[in-house]
Amino acid sequence: MIKVENLCKSFSRQVKDNSNKKKFKTKKEEFLAVNNLSFKVGEGEIIGILGPNGAGKTTLLRMLGGILTPSSGYIKIGNYDYEEDKNAAKKEIGYLSGNTKLYNRLSPRELLTTFGSLYEMSKEEIEKSIDNIIEIMDMESFIDNRIENLSTGQTQRTSIARCLIHNPNIYIFDEPTLGLDVISSKSIIDFMKRERDRGKTVLYSTHYMEEAEILCDKIYMMHKGEFIAEGSCEELKSKYNTNSLRDIFINLASERGDLNED
């Protein structure tokens, strides 16, 4: 279970200083990349955070993954409050970042063994977990090859496998299918569905609307740090009277006058 209340993250950025007559003068301005978000993800649920580039998806997920400290707000992961017991909370999570770098000279098996030791697992536990991962991620054919020789899809499966070694209950995946072909995407989508059906909690971000439609139990459409719509795919389509999630997003963003900025 993930519970988030009033979560905010502000950053500073340079903007043009209109009060200054010098042509290229800029000033620092604080802005909210994540603006007062509250939501829950239960066991056996896939929740999708859907939004365009710069919406704040990665910032949100990085806070949940324990990589970024929130400016304010509350996060509970499983039974643990982040503020009180961050390490225990982090062990509950398998976090896939958008820019995971793997050690090219290792094989997936060696990589998984290394990460298993970081989680202080015994040799037997690691071997058992790797056998399980090989099966669920279909990695038999490349588990002992060097990572530098793997295809993009195999590399992404290895990145996901890395998040699974300690058998977490909660998956937080940042754009797991970005840049993958349909077959590689399908294997990751099928994996998320299977894990949901086994009672795991899955929170993931994407900007592929069609993918969210087939995968998610509930969708949060995110734009400029805020949720602008939420609900199951059917609820959203019926509320906004259209069959297209894309149209819903574009209409809501344009109503807010946000479409032609950035």
Ligand SMILES: Nc1ncnc2c1ncn2[C@@H]1O[C@H](COP(=O)(O)OP(=O)(O)OP(=O)(O)O)[C@@H](O)[C@H]1O
């Ligand atoms: N460390 C940082 N310092 C300043 N601004 C940042 C930082 N990280 C992100 N931002 C800004 O916060 C906003 C949200 O960025 P974020 O990466 O969370 O969006 P996103 O929805 O994940 O986009 P994408 O799909 O392109 O990855 C953007 O305006 C980005 O420039």
